[in-house]
Amino acid sequence: MPTGPKRPKYGVGYFDVAFHGATIEESSGGVHHVRLNAFARQNTAERPYAVVNDYIASKLGTAAGVPVPPGNLIGLHGGGFGYVAMAFGERGDTAPPVIPPIFCVERPWEACGIIAFDQWVANTDRHNRNLAYVADVGVAAFDHDLALINHYHPSGDAKAALASGLDVECKGHCLPPHVVDVSHFPEWFERIASVTRREIKQIVDTCHSARLVDAPLRDALVDFIEHRQTRIRTYVDRTYAEYSKVENWTLDTEEVDRDS
Template sequence: MSGKPRSPVGTFGYQAAQVNLGAMVEGSSGGVLLAQLAAYARPVNPDFPYCVVNDYVSTALGLAMGVPVPPGALVKLGSEWGFVSLGFGELGKRPPPADFEELGADLPWEATGVVVLDQWISNSDRHDGNLAYMPSLGVAAFDHDQALFGACPRGEGIGSLRQVREQRVKQHELVPHLPTVEHFESWVGRTQSITRAELNRAVGTCSGANLLSRAEAEALVDFLAYRQLNLGRFIQESYPEFTGVTAWTLDSGGGE
């Protein structure tokens, strides 16, 4: 690792200048204040009907793993449910494009977590515009609207999942910048510790909001459970792409 100091807020944080504090909440203990924070909203898009589900479920899974993703929630945007996540950056501004070489060198643990998350959710849309690294704040991976169901038309979600079920994410932009594979075993273990009940809860939130049919929700949980079990194989198959790694120490990690 480089000699750069780690962020005082860990690997994910928000500068106080982003937060506008208001009046104290009546009846609260400990001095709780109303606050306005920078946030981003993703409404339902008829051209990409699964984008809200993709973003919400991917974020929920990333948080469950411990990957640095901005916290988010389903929020009613007018008459329909959308996805809203906290903004990451200084002074409420969108962060600059990430320097993947710098990120891999400085924070290989966090970078590895992002790679494992993307393999799990079949996200081939990772680039320097949706992965931020600011040494003063940390790391944030966001905008997962092209993961999971992808950009398929309404009603074709189950077929889309079936099509990519066995496919690893190829040419992940972070992989060549990882100097070690030592963190993969831990991240895969974290991912595989997430129970099917937790998958059902995350996906069920979307079906409860009428963003998914019951059949689509069941197919998505099955898809996630299968890829969860086969993460080790997907990473093994990516071996030639780890050009920055001098020692390959990974076992297959199981699978079906």
């Protein structure tokens, strides 16, 4: 029986691609029909803005050059939208969890970028199960459902939740305790700051067009993202005490106390 070409261990790049069927029908230009392994997210009663958070944060990460898996909104059977992202890891099944001490030494540039990005989008849930790393293959930061609209507010109002987290730094991130070199941060501050207002508005407006947010919340999200965009250095400085392995701290914007 004829078969397609042998699949690379980690797919094409670092995302799993399975050729459709046992044989390949090649059309003009070498285009093939393929299946892509992916993960889909839907909103839940506990996380009513999970899709919005994941979509917007992931698109912002891509715009800034953060290693975020490609993804997009998808229409759901019965109406509404979910968020789907390509799977990372061996055969796309289970992403290999990152080992922070190894990752921060071998990939210090990406480590600083992911921290800066998470501070930008106020991601309160970065841990070794939503950050994957395969040596000599790539890095993937995913699962951003607890970014952006992530602060509980008694009124249940999303705009009030954004306001309550507007200038709050993210603590307890899995990477800072293992970072040894902070010299890559300034480049990431600049990269994130280079994402234009037009790009931000287009990303957020997609959620408004899909009726996932109303106009007031759309505008509040744009303001929230822009407000934090140029304050990432301050947020990193505020978590100075978590960088216990950094001997030469070069990012001070204000006096900080490791013991505070």
